[in-house]
Amino acid sequence: DAGVTQSPTHLIKTRGQQVTLRCSPKSGHDTVSWYQQALGQGPQFIFQYYEEEERQRGNFPDRFSGHQFPNYSSELNVNALLLGDSALYLCASSSGLAGGFTYEQYFGPGTRLTVT
Amino acid sequence: TQLLEQSPQFLSIQEGENLTVYCNSSSVFSSLQWYRQEPGEGPVLLVTVVTGGEVKKLKRLTFQFGDARKDSSLHITAAQPGDTGLYLCAGAHNDMRFGAGTRLTVKP
Numbered sequence: 301d302a303g304v305t306q307s308p309t310h311l312i313k314t315r316g317q318q319v320t321l322r323c324s325p326k327s328g329h330d331t332v333s334w335y336q337q338a339l340g341q342g343p344q345f346i347f348q349y350y351e352e353e354e355r356q357r358g359n360f361p362d363r364f365s366g367h368q369f370p371n372y373s374s375e376l377n378v379n380a381l382l383l384g385d386s387a388l389y390l391c392a393s394s395s396g397l398a399g400g401f402t403y404e405q406y407f408g409p410g411t412r413l414t415v416t
Numbered sequence: 417t418q419l420l421e422q423s424p425q426f427l428s429i430q431e432g433e434n435l436t437v438y439c440n441s442s443s444v445f446s447s448l449q450w451y452r453q454e455p456g457e458g459p460v461l462l463v464t465v466v467t468g469g470e471v472k473k474l475k476r477l478t479f480q481f482g483d484a485r486k487d488s489s490l491h492i493t494a495a496q497p498g499d500t501g502l503y504l505c506a507g508a509h510n511d512m513r514f515g516a517g518t519r520l521t522v523k524p
Binding site: 304333335340341342343344345348356357358390392404405406407408409410 | 420422449451456457458459460461464504506510511512513514515516517
């Protein structure tokens, strides 16, 4: 049973560019959450998708957008990249009661994004 | 901005010692989770606590949720080098808020 997978593993982009990160949830999970983890910090919640809709959103600008597909996989898009967007981007999947955070979340290994 | 304060930020101990790390907030959470994260990997869920005053044990790890559901502690008995890692607490309300973590090093 595959866990949460993310691609790519590492990515280097230039300031102003756009990036798309991908996530496949754990088998049986229907909810996907995205987090940004800066060096030396805990993860910061970006948003959560359930039934192909954004259900919850953290304090991130509109440059951060996402999508969930019918197979529950998800993409995170970041436009007009800034140097401060350099971080580890984590995807977490869960299941039950229309998403939410009470139930177990399983994290993927993350995508390390470097903006130069 | 981390709304969950974790302490200590760094902890280095010898194998066999006991330790406690803390997670404090002014906010009330519907549940609180503890994770361990190793370099290059995503956080791994250790436990979820839901009820104020709840205590859960996972082998040598004991987790407690405060009566007011604003704080939590993690106690490790007889620490081993394999316990080394970043311990993160996360509180759930309308979203999920993580602390900055406690980086634990257990020396053999």
